[in-house]
Amino acid sequence: MAESATQETPPPGFTGMISDWSSDQTTFKGAGWGKPMMWLFILSDIFIFGIFLLGYMSARLATPDPWPDAAEVFALTMFGVQIPLLLIAIMTFILISSSGTMALAVKYGYERNRKVCGRLILATAVLGAIFVGMQAFEWTILIMDGVRPWANPWGSAQFGATFFLITGFHGTHVTIGVIALLYMYRKVMRGDLDDGRPGAITGRKGRWEMVEILGLYWHFVDLVWVFIFAFFYLW
Amino acid sequence: MAELGHDATSHAPPREMPEMELPHSHSWWTTYVFSQDAKTIAIQYSVTAISVGVFAMFLSIMIRLQLGFPNTFSLIDPSSYLQYVTMHGMIMVVYLLTALFLGGFGNYFIPLMIGARDMAFPYLNMLSFWFYFLSVIVLMASFFVPGGPTGAGWTLYPPQLISEGTPGIHGGVILMMISLGIFIIGFTMGGLNYIVTILQYRTRGMTLMRMPLTIWGIFLATMLALLAFPALLVAALMVLLDHLAGTSFFMPTMFSMGEQLPHEGGSPLLFQHLFWFFGHPEVYIVALPAFGVVSDILATHARRNIFGYRMMVWALVAIGGLSFVVWAHHMFVSGMNPYFGFLFATTTLIIAVPTAIKVYNWVLTLWHGNIRLDLPMLFAIGFIFTFINGGMTGLFLGNVTVDVPLADTYFVVGHFHMVMALAPVMTIYAAIYHWYPKITGRMLNEAMGKIHFWVTFIGAYAIFLPMHYLGLAGVPRRYYAFGETSPFIGESVVSLNAFITVAAVLVAAAQLLFIYNLIRSRKHGKEAGPNPWNATTLEWQTEHTPPTHGNFGKELPVVYRWPYDYSVPGAKYDFIPQNVPPEEVEMVDEGAVRR
Numbered sequence: 001m002a003e004s005a006t007q008e009t010p011p012p013g014f015t016g017m018i019s020d021w022s023s024d025q026t027t028f029k030g031a032g033w034g035k036p037m038m039w040l041f042i043l044s045d046i047f048i049f050g051i052f053l054l055g056y057m058s059a060r061l062a063t064p065d066p067w068p069d070a071a072e073v074f075a076l077t078m079f080g081v082q083i084p085l086l087l088i089a090i091m092t093f094i095l096i097s098s099s100g101t102m103a104l105a106v107k108y109g110y111e112r113n114r115k116v117c118g119r120l121i122l123a124t125a126v127l128g129a130i131f132v133g134m135q136a137f138e139w140t141i142l143i144m145d146g147v148r149p150w151a152n153p154w155g156s157a158q159f160g161a162t163f164f165l166i167t168g169f170h171g172t173h174v175t176i177g178v179i180a181l182l183y184m185y186r187k188v189m190r191g192d193l194d195d196g197r198p199g200a201i202t203g204r205k206g207r208w209e210m211v212e213i214l215g216l217y218w219h220f221v222d223l224v225w226v227f228i229f230a231f232f233y234l235w
Numbered sequence: 236m237a238e239l240g241h242d243a244t245s246h247a248p249p250r251e252m253p254e255m256e257l258p259h260s261h262s263w264w265t266t267y268v269f270s271q272d273a274k275t276i277a278i279q280y281s282v283t284a285i286s287v288g289v290f291a292m293f294l295s296i297m298i299r300l301q302l303g304f305p306n307t308f309s310l311i312d313p314s315s316y317l318q319y320v321t322m323h324g325m326i327m328v329v330y331l332l333t334a335l336f337l338g339g340f341g342n343y344f345i346p347l348m349i350g351a352r353d354m355a356f357p358y359l360n361m362l363s364f365w366f367y368f369l370s371v372i373v374l375m376a377s378f379f380v381p382g383g384p385t386g387a388g389w390t391l392y393p394p395q396l397i398s399e400g401t402p403g404i405h406g407g408v409i410l411m412m413i414s415l416g417i418f419i420i421g422f423t424m425g426g427l428n429y430i431v432t433i434l435q436y437r438t439r440g441m442t443l444m445r446m447p448l449t450i451w452g453i454f455l456a457t458m459l460a461l462l463a464f465p466a467l468l469v470a471a472l473m474v475l476l477d478h479l480a481g482t483s484f485f486m487p488t489m490f491s492m493g494e495q496l497p498h499e500g501g502s503p504l505l506f507q508h509l510f511w512f513f514g515h516p517e518v519y520i521v522a523l524p525a526f527g528v529v530s531d532i533l534a535t536h537a538r539r540n541i542f543g544y545r546m547m548v549w550a551l552v553a554i555g556g557l558s559f560v561v562w563a564h565h566m567f568v569s570g571m572n573p574y575f576g577f578l579f580a581t582t583t584l585i586i587a588v589p590t591a592i593k594v595y596n597w598v599l600t601l602w603h604g605n606i607r608l609d610l611p612m613l614f615a616i617g618f619i620f621t622f623i624n625g626g627m628t629g630l631f632l633g634n635v636t637v638d639v640p641l642a643d644t645y646f647v648v649g650h651f652h653m654v655m656a657l658a659p660v661m662t663i664y665a666a667i668y669h670w671y672p673k674i675t676g677r678m679l680n681e682a683m684g685k686i687h688f689w690v691t692f693i694g695a696y697a698i699f700l701p702m703h704y705l706g707l708a709g710v711p712r713r714y715y716a717f718g719e720t721s722p723f724i725g726e727s728v729v730s731l732n733a734f735i736t737v738a739a740v741l742v743a744a745a746q747l748l749f750i751y752n753l754i755r756s757r758k759h760g761k762e763a764g765p766n767p768w769n770a771t772t773l774e775w776q777t778e779h780t781p782p783t784h785g786n787f788g789k790e791l792p793v794v795y796r797w798p799y800d801y802s803v804p805g806a807k808y809d810f811i812p813q814n815v816p817p818e819e820v821e822m823v824d825e826g827a828v829r830r
Contacts, residue, residue, distance in 0.1 A: 024442045024794070025251045027434040032252075033355040037431045040461065044423060047465035051512075055469060055505060059484060062502040150481035150497065157499055161482035165472070202358040203258060 034213045042220045045173075049224050052166050053231055059158040068154035070233050073142070087141075088233050091134045092225065095174075098127035099222045102215045109188070109211035117211065118188040124218065125181035128174050135171050139164070163232060170228055173221045177214075184214050247439045247793040257785055258357050269365075271357035272784050276364045277342035278674070280334055283364075287371055288331035289750065294323040296743050303736025305716040313715045314402035317386030320713060322374075324389025325411070328517065329418060330374065332659050334367055336524040337422070337460065340666060341429050341453045343674070347774035348450050350438025350792050350814075352785050355431045359424045366421025373414040380406030388713060390514070393485040393506050397478045399492060408478055412471040419464045419471075429457045438773075440794035444548070445813070447772050447798040448541065451548050452527025455555045456520045462559070463516035470509040477501070507569055511562035518655055519558040523551055525662035526593055529615045531798070532665050533597055535770045536612035537604030538809050540799035542596045550589035550596075557586045567635050568642045576635040583633035590626060594619065605802065605809070609768070610684040614665035617692045618658050625654025628703065643713075646706025649699045657695050664691070664749070671753075672767045676780045677760030683752040687745050694742035701731045769810045772798045776812050 011019055021027055028036050060067055071084040078086065105120035146153045147160045187193060192206035199206065260266040270276060297319045301311045311319075342360065346353050354360045377384040386402035387395055395401050397408055433446075433454045446454075473484040477498070485506040486498030526547075534541040541547060563571060563579040597619055606612065628650040632638045641647065664687070671679050710717065710728055717724045717732075766775040778788035792814035800811040807821040 022442055022444065024248060024440050024445075025437050027443070029251070031435070033431050033435050036435055037356070037427045040427050040430055041423070044427075044461040044465060047462050048469060051466050051469045051509065055473065055484070055509065058502060058505045058508075062505070063500040065500060149476065150483070157483055158501070161476065161480075161484060165476065165482075202356075204358075 065156040280338035284335040291326035363425035370418035377410035448530040456523040467513035539604040542599035611669035618661040644706035649702030672763030690745035697738035
């Protein structure tokens with residue numbers, strides 16, 4: 001055990017995993033504290049969204065009224081033509097793109113390229129904000145069409161309830177992410193992560209790992225959207 | 236890893252993580268109120284939890300007074316009776332047991348037992364407590380809103396939860412749901428902290444398989460909580476929307492008082508699935524830390540290594556995993572596909588296997604042990620008794636055909652109070668008597684403790700054993716009164732209910748004696764010294780008692796062995812602390828014994 005702790009390169013694959021878990025001090029070697037915490041939080045949040053989606057499926061199967069047709073409900077009329085899922089396709093494209101900029105930000109962060117990293121984080125935040133804005137636009141259209149949490153013109157009342165609840169919960173996640181990204185942008189540009197300047201609230205020192213941890217959250221929120229997209233708009 | 240305990244390397248491995256800077260407190264406020272020291276937070280958690288626990292105990296006395304002597308007390312009417320039942324259950328399960336085991340014991344013992352300076356995220360830890368405190372305040376506020384707290388039963392089943400006629404449907408339900416939401420957010424902060432601390436902040440030489448079972452229990456219970464509480468959070472959110480926004484997640488189309496309610500098409504069964512997907516792991520969120528604590532206390536006070544340490548760990552893991560696939564055994568009478576009943580009965584009965592492993596190992600730890608009947612040991616043995624009793628009746632209720640006639644009778648009340656109330660509460664007492672000397676530096680009064688134990692132990696049996704009989708006699712639970720005696724409600728039911736109530740009042744009085752003992756011994760108890768029980772684990776090896784900020788003084792301890800080196804053959808003393816290197820162990824005769 002003392003040997004494994006001093007070893008330069010850990011043994012590969014499954015053997016390495018076993019030696020990590022049976023070692024002392026840290027289980028995830030070199031991962032610090034923040035990253036395992038974010039993974040755990042994501043695991044817990046997966047259960048929240050998983051249960052939301054299961055509840056949605058269960059409500060959809062249990063309701064006696066017909067379920068509204070997604071292709072019609074979510075259609076957008078452009079130039080006199082009804083294009084199904086147009087808005088949602090653009091929204092999804094934007095959110096997935098923001099994952100790309102976030103991944104690049106993490107890369108440049110580890111290269112200590114403060115300026116590029118900061119701008120990419122800002123770009124991610126802007127894309128996220130556009131997504132939330134378009135979601136607000138979509139909600140507005142639906143509400144003007146008469147969709148309410150307790151009723152809608154096309155069928156089962158559970159449609160509005162589950163739709164607003166789940167997309168609203170996801171939108172809240174994106175909004176929190178955007179705020180965190182803007183805060184991180186400021187930290188990166190001011191050089192907090194290079195200097196190890198303590199944070200305003202918790203007093204933890206700035207580290208470049210923080211960009212990656214925030215990135216984990218952002219990618220998770222994007223991944224959740226893929227499932228919401230599949231279950232609400234394609235089913 | 237058992238051999239690690241005995242063939243440890245003589246030199247310590249290098250430190251992997253740099254020493255953390257502790258957030259130092261500068262004023263009275265940051266030392267005692269907004270403290271970021273895990274030990275202070277633990278005490279804040281424990282005091283809050285025990286206070287609400289005492290309050291919930293008085294609620295249970297109100298319930299018992301009504302059942303034992305119906306129509307005697309004008310204070311209790313049918314509505315307030317249901318409210319007492321609901322709040323008693325909810326407070327005891329969530330706000331006392333979960334908070335005390337994980338927030339209280341977890342915060343105190345995780346850093347000390349794994350050799351850490353503090354939790355990995357002290358600020359988050361502080362926030363976690365204040366969220367918990369806020370949730371308690373919101374919950375208590377429901378007693379002061381018009382209509383009072385909700386009276387839908389602690390399982391909060393819709394549709395009656397938010398239908399006219401159930402007490403407390405206006406303010407009570409809303410405050411209950413908000414309080415649960417705040418509790419879950421606060422708990423998630425704490426829970427992330429406990430797991431990361433255990434995985435990433437152990438001292439040198441502390442492998443996972445050298446952790447005391449207490450830490451294993453808390454670790455796995457926290458894991459369960461992080462995965463199970465989301466179901467309750469989602470359910471609470473949906474109930475709130477059903478109540479406030481007029482949605483119909485759980486509310487079916489129904490008529491009430493001659494008019495159709497605005498809801499339509501919801502599924503009440505969905506709520507039961509969500510609730511019990513949280514509710515069953517919740518049983519083990521409470522039980523797993525209790526298992527761990529009892530294992531450590533039995534080993535220490537029987538001066539014997541825990542029997543089958545690795546099996547104990549894997550049994551904990553197995554119970555934790557299985558607890559996620561048994562939830563629908565609470566719903567055998569709710570209306571399910573019979574094949575589901577069969578599936579869930581099978582998984583439920585499989586849990587008996589790892590549980591039996593644990594019980595056998597506890598008993599085998601005592602076997603040939605040098606047992607000292609100290610107060611913690613008495614309560615730990617009491618735990619084994621009540622746990623075996625409650626576990627056995629669990630086998631009855633896990634079978635669909637037996638459960639159907641017994642569900643919703645006092646048999647169920649007897650069962651879950653044995654296994655879910657008494658067993659963890661016995662463990663809490665064992666733990667407090669065991670660790671109070673470390674936390675305050677003074678022993679609790681022995682004579683008062685003995686009275687407390689015997690009244691509690693015998694009294695608890697006097698309360699809950701007759702309930703099994705009541706259940707078999709068909710007495711339904713949750714009823715406000717049973718009316719005149721009849722072929723259905725016999726004479727014995729009435730006299731037994733009165734007997735149970737008298738026993739309950741006596742037991743409650745003994746708990747007040749315990750509280751008095753806690754307060755009095757703080758100043759007047761016997762000086763304990765650093766290690767009164769001659770225990771091996773790291774929390775007893777600290778420089779100061781009670782441990783100061785940063786826990787271990789200048790140098791963090793290095794661990795060379797597992798936590799159960801009691802009565803090692805050849806060693807001079809009957810315990811070898813975890814941080815004693817092999818070459819420093821004092822032997823009886825160095826030449827004669829090979830280690």
